[in-house]
Amino acid sequence: MNFWLFQALGGLSFAMLLFLLSAGLSLIFGLMKILNLAHGSFYLLSAYIGLSILKHTDSFLLAVVISFSVVPIIGVLIQRFFLSRFHLMELPQVLLTFGFIFIIGDICLWIWGGLPQALPKPEPFSHSIHFLGLVFPSYRILVIVVGLLVAVGLWLFLDKTKVGSLVRAGVDDQEMARCVGVNVKMLFTGVFAVGSLLAALAGILGGPFVGVYPGVDIDILLFACVVVIVGGVGSLKGAFVGSLVIGMLDNFGKALFPEMSLFAIFLPMAIILAVRPRGLFGKE
Amino acid sequence: MKLKGGLPLILILITLLLIIPFLVSSYYVGLMTQILIFALFAESLDILVGHVGLPSLGHAAFFGVPAYVAALVSLHLSNNFWLCLLAGLCATCIIGAFFGLLVMRARGAYFLMITLALAQLLWGLAFKWTSVTGGYDGISGISRPLLGIPWSINGTLSYYFFVLLLVTVASWALWVIVKSPFGYALKGIRESETRMLCLGYNVWAYKYMAFLLAAAFAGLSGVLFVFYNAFVCTDDMGIILSAKGLLMVILGGAGTLVGPILGAGIIVFLENIICTFTERWSLVLGIIYVVVILFFPNGILGGFQKR
Numbered sequence: 001m002n003f004w005l006f007q008a009l010g011g012l013s014f015a016m017l018l019f020l021l022s023a024g025l026s027l028i029f030g031l032m033k034i035l036n037l038a039h040g041s042f043y044l045l046s047a048y049i050g051l052s053i054l055k056h057t058d059s060f061l062l063a064v065v066i067s068f069s070v071v072p073i074i075g076v077l078i079q080r081f082f083l084s085r086f087h088l089m090e091l092p093q094v095l096l097t098f099g100f101i102f103i104i105g106d107i108c109l110w111i112w113g114g115l116p117q118a119l120p121k122p123e124p125f126s127h128s129i130h131f132l133g134l135v136f137p138s139y140r141i142l143v144i145v146v147g148l149l150v151a152v153g154l155w156l157f158l159d160k161t162k163v164g165s166l167v168r169a170g171v172d173d174q175e176m177a178r179c180v181g182v183n184v185k186m187l188f189t190g191v192f193a194v195g196s197l198l199a200a201l202a203g204i205l206g207g208p209f210v211g212v213y214p215g216v217d218i219d220i221l222l223f224a225c226v227v228v229i230v231g232g233v234g235s236l237k238g239a240f241v242g243s244l245v246i247g248m249l250d251n252f253g254k255a256l257f258p259e260m261s262l263f264a265i266f267l268p269m270a271i272i273l274a275v276r277p278r279g280l281f282g283k284e
Numbered sequence: 285m286k287l288k289g290g291l292p293l294i295l296i297l298i299t300l301l302l303i304i305p306f307l308v309s310s311y312y313v314g315l316m317t318q319i320l321i322f323a324l325f326a327e328s329l330d331i332l333v334g335h336v337g338l339p340s341l342g343h344a345a346f347f348g349v350p351a352y353v354a355a356l357v358s359l360h361l362s363n364n365f366w367l368c369l370l371a372g373l374c375a376t377c378i379i380g381a382f383f384g385l386l387v388m389r390a391r392g393a394y395f396l397m398i399t400l401a402l403a404q405l406l407w408g409l410a411f412k413w414t415s416v417t418g419g420y421d422g423i424s425g426i427s428r429p430l431l432g433i434p435w436s437i438n439g440t441l442s443y444y445f446f447v448l449l450l451v452t453v454a455s456w457a458l459w460v461i462v463k464s465p466f467g468y469a470l471k472g473i474r475e476s477e478t479r480m481l482c483l484g485y486n487v488w489a490y491k492y493m494a495f496l497l498a499a500a501f502a503g504l505s506g507v508l509f510v511f512y513n514a515f516v517c518t519d520d521m522g523i524i525l526s527a528k529g530l531l532m533v534i535l536g537g538a539g540t541l542v543g544p545i546l547g548a549g550i551i552v553f554l555e556n557i558i559c560t561f562t563e564r565w566s567l568v569l570g571i572i573y574v575v576v577i578l579f580f581p582n583g584i585l586g587g588f589q590k591r
Contacts (some may be wrong), residue, residue: 003322007564033393035396037365037523053525054333082574086581089581090392091333091339091538092534092577094339094341094527094530095530095573095576096573096577098523098527098573098575099570099573099574100574102566102567102569102570102573103574105566105570106564107567109566110564110567124459216402218523222408225397225400226401226405228397233394258412259411259412259415260411261404261412262408262412265411266405268402270386270403273386274385274386277390
């Protein structure tokens with residue numbers, strides 16, 4: 001019983017991390033039809049920035065502030081100066097973002113070295129808590145709470161605000177949105193900034209338990225892609241449900257059959273693709 | 285792609301490929317072998333990207349899986365090249381047939397994402413299934429197999445000629461396919477799927493066949509590579525190889541079939557040269573990606589313009 005509860009909480013916290021990553025990936029994809037391979041690189045960069053600042057200052061707040069300003073700026077620069085030149089040309093765009101995986105990854109390797117590292121946990125959450133006869137790291141609870149808060153915040157933003165409705169209009173029917181005078185260009189840049197901000201948040205939050213190492217960018221990108229495929233492109237609800245499914249399955253898969261654990265996320269993806277090719281909440 | 289200008293060019297190219305190995309050191313013969321193998325890989329990807337308009341970011345799976353299978357067969361079952369090749373091609377076709385069913389309804393950027401996810405999951409399997417694949421360390425100690433005829437492919441030079449022969453035959457076969465009614469139907473699908481449907485073509489079957497063909501030819505290149513390298517590891521089926529294949533296709537010119545050969549030559553050559561000059565070759569490679577896309581978005585032989 002304890003095993004299942006413990007693994008379920010672990011899966012839930014990983015799922016929330018996946019949600020932060022896949023929500024951005026999915027919105028960017030839904031709006032601009034760009035598969036942003038550098039999304040994992042934003043996670044990598046943010047985690048490394050956080051690591052350096054925490055080592056030198058001990059201030060978690062400062063780490064968050066700096067990483068939240070640097071990473072979205074880089075994201076916007078990539079979108080504005082490179083991706084926007086190739087609007088709706090998926091191959092040039094995907095190869096550009098792949099180039100940035102190499103560039104960001106190698107610069108990080110240069111600065112921070114190749115050893116796997118973990119961010120220190122912020123002070124009030126560095127201990128374990130006891131409940132229901134279970135010992136559970138309180139940091140994981142923080143991740144779950146932050147993930148839920150962001151989910152609610154994003155939902156309110158997309159559903160209840162004017163800007164949010166413009167984004168949804170852009171995802172649903174871009175030509176029409178353009179025709180009724182939506183400034184699609186600004187919208188693209190804005191969504192790209194929000195997406196990279198979410199990836200930066202994931203880097204800071206995930207750094208203490210997923211860790212940061214050369215190659216984590218691609219590992220995390222794979223998970224985010226699988227979530228988007230399962231949940232459906234451009235759908236926030238899809239990203240949330242997909243994250244829950246994949247986060248849980250991955251955690252139990254790793255605990256139960258370590259050598260074959262990837263099949264735990266492969267199988268649902270294959271089934272979804274066969275039955276609902278556009279994902280659970282995707283539009284046909 | 286005009287045949288008139290193309291044929292003498294191809295004859296000159298083949299003559300050069302026959303003569304140069306005798307004039308350069310064995311390091312360069314090895315490099316040329318690599319270029320030929322990746323040229324075939326890029327050509328097979330070009331069938332999907334350039335001819336059907338399906339951009340795959342998971343093509344490395346069809347290179348890596350047969351490489352692993354051929355390596356395992358040669359180590360544990362038989363040292364006959366043709367048997368290893370057969371096993372590798374069977375593996376790649378089975379996976380291609382299965383993946384093909386899952387991806388056929390997608391297109392554009394969504395096709396990229398699904399093929400990426402499928403291939404990376406296989407990569408993860410190779411990484412984690414240590415008892416069979418050796419995990420991160422890969423499988424080493426693979427010796428050159430026997431051909432069953434009195435022709436040894438042990439030496440660098442003899443293996444080069446063997447690869448040259450097979451890659452030439454395979455390229456010729458691809459060229460015949462592309463120029464057949466089947467190939468023109470694929471081009472029609474690239475231009476307008478709806479129109480081809482209206483004309484009564486079974487678009488799904490054509491795309492599925494093209495996907496299988498691309499997988500099979502990539503499989504041949506994977507098997508040739510594993511016996512060239514005497515080693516196979518997870519790098520041979522990851523996203524980095526898939527993206528490299530796409531870069532070769534784009535750089536040379538998608539849909540030209542000859543372009544990807546050129547692209548493969550340039551990229552493999554650059555990679556090997558940069559490695560010897562700087563530790564930061566990965567950074568340089570990233571910059572190459574960006575530069576190629578910014579300055580050659582339609583490729584050097586840019587035959588096919590984007591819609």
